[in-house]
Amino acid sequence: MKTRVNTKNGDNLSILGFGCMRFPTKGGSIDEPRAAAMIHEAIAKGVNYFDTAYIYHGGKSEAFLGGALSGGYREKVKIATKLPPFMVNKLENAKKIFATQLSRLQTDYIDYYLLHMLTDKPMFDRLFSLGVLKWLEELKEEGIIKNLGFSFHGSKSDFERIVKAYPWDFCQIQYNYMDENNQATKSGLQLAAGLGIPVIIMEPLRGGKLVNNLPEEVIKAFQNYDADRSPAEWALRWVWNHPEVNVLLSGMSNEEQVADNIRIAGYAEADSLNKEELDIFEKVKQVMREKTKIPCTACGYCMPCPAGVDIPGCFSCYNDKYLLKDKSMRWKYMQTLGAMSVKPANASRCKSCGKCETHCPQKIAIRSQLKTVSKEMEGVLYKPVVGIVRKLMKIK
Numbered sequence: 077m078k079t080r081v082n083t084k085n086g087d088n089l090s091i092l093g094f095g096c097m098r099f100p101t102k103g104g105s106i107d108e109p110r111a112a113a114m115i116h117e118a119i120a121k122g123v124n125y126f127d128t129a130y131i132y133h134g135g136k137s138e139a140f141l142g143g144a145l146s147g148g149y150r151e152k153v154k155i156a157t158k159l160p161p162f163m164v165n166k167l168e169n170a171k172k173i174f175a176t177q178l179s180r181l182q183t184d185y186i187d188y189y190l191l192h193m194l195t196d197k198p199m200f201d202r203l204f205s206l207g208v209l210k211w212l213e214e215l216k217e218e219g220i221i222k223n224l225g226f227s228f229h230g231s232k233s234d235f236e237r238i239v240k241a242y243p244w245d246f247c248q249i250q251y252n253y254m255d256e257n258n259q260a261t262k263s264g265l266q267l268a269a270g271l272g273i274p275v276i277i278m279e280p281l282r283g284g285k286l287v288n289n290l291p292e293e294v295i296k297a298f299q300n301y302d303a304d305r306s307p308a309e310w311a312l313r314w315v316w317n318h319p320e321v322n323v324l325l326s327g328m329s330n331e332e333q334v335a336d337n338i339r340i341a342g343y344a345e346a347d348s349l350n351k352e353e354l355d356i357f358e359k360v361k362q363v364m365r366e367k368t369k370i371p372c373t374a375c376g377y378c379m380p381c382p383a384g385v386d387i388p389g390c391f392s393c394y395n396d397k398y399l400l401k402d403k404s405m406r407w408k409y410m411q412t413l414g415a416m417s418v419k420p421a422n423a424s425r426c427k428s429c430g431k432c433e434t435h436c437p438q439k440i441a442i443r444s445q446l447k448t449v450s451k452e453m454e455g456v457l458y459k460p461v462v463g464i465v466r467k468l469m470k471i472k
């Protein structure tokens with residue numbers, strides 16, 4: 077496992093961090109034996125950074141991670157977790173959440189603590205005026221928090237404002253070859269690094285979109301150069317090619333992903349991609365840009381929807397229809413989002429309340445996009461066909 081030193085505090089961090097928002101699930105809950113085995117295997121192979129949050133897996137990720145790290149693992153790793161600003165209206169809320177996090181994680185200190193998903197400077201200002209930053213500084217002085225940072229999903233200009241507004245110990249941004257000029261952007265990455273702020277990268281595979289169901293042209297472009305290198309490896313190595321990156325978080329969901337990511341992290345170096353390889357990314361980006369209709373990363377922050385819409389699921393089917401030119405996608409949409417479900421979750425169930433849009437880090441106009449999805453994926457025959465299928469399958 078390659079490591080990179082956090083120049084601010086000397087921590088030797090594995091370049092691969094374990095993102096704890098996409099553990100394998102069974103019956104809707106974390107498949108604990110499998111996920112724990114994946115965590116232990118990652119630690120055995122040198123992964124020493126685990127990133128969770130108060131809200132991941134519907135609030136179950138932290139407690140699960142705490143349990144998985146008990147029995148001597150905790151001391152071998154750094155735990156990162158996050159305070160959800162949208163649940164903090166007064167300082168007392170934050171204190172209560174933090175106490176719950178320590179208890180869930182079975183620890184008395186947090187190595188890397190983040191304000192979760194800052195999207196603009198006023199959000200930071202609000203937390204500051206509530207006294208949250210001052211209180212977190214006190215926790216740092218007491219050694220209960222070791223490093224204080226923020227995760228970010230917003231515009232380049234807001235990133236610049238936030239990163240300069242406070243003496244952060246680290247920050248976390250979304251970055252992958254499709255997002256070089258999106259959100260914090262490459263210049264934001266360079267700005268943070270220039271200020272001496274270590275950078276953690278999330279969404280290196282854009283929620284799996286840079287791996288699964290890629291257009292044929294993209295797969296060919298990669299394979300023509302190296303038939304053995306997977307799309308995941310191309311995407312991860314693109315991120316690690318940046319010397320400004322400290323840790324890349326991968327939300328690993330199965331044993332193969334753990335093994336593959338660890339393998340790649342065993343040799344990925346900064347500035348190791350040559351010009352020909354970098355040119356291939358430019359071609360690939362062009363193809364992907366032309367074909368991805370809605371830039372949803374499947375992060376799930378917009379969920380749950382009170383009307384039961386599976387927002388990322390709807391967008392995924394719609395995007396795949398264009399990315400893959402897959403004519404069966406309407407059938408898949410019907411199967412997964414309506415006909416076969418006890419609780420249908422298709423786009424036309426949206427009541428336009430707008431609750432989801434305030435949480436979307438990609439700033440997607442979810443209501444209007446769901447209307448488009450509903451128009452294209454459902455059409456006039458959707459309801460009668462779903463009704464028949466449900467009747468045949470005796471789904472109430």
Ligand code: SF4
Pocket residue numbers: 380381382383384385387425426427428429430431432433442443446
């Ligand atoms: S706007 Fe629609 S999709 Fe979003 S939360 Fe409201 S009902 Fe759900």
Ligand code: SF4
Pocket residue numbers: 371372373374375376377378379387388391435436437438439440442
């Ligand atoms: S719509 Fe936005 S918040 Fe919801 S899953 Fe997609 S990117 Fe995440």
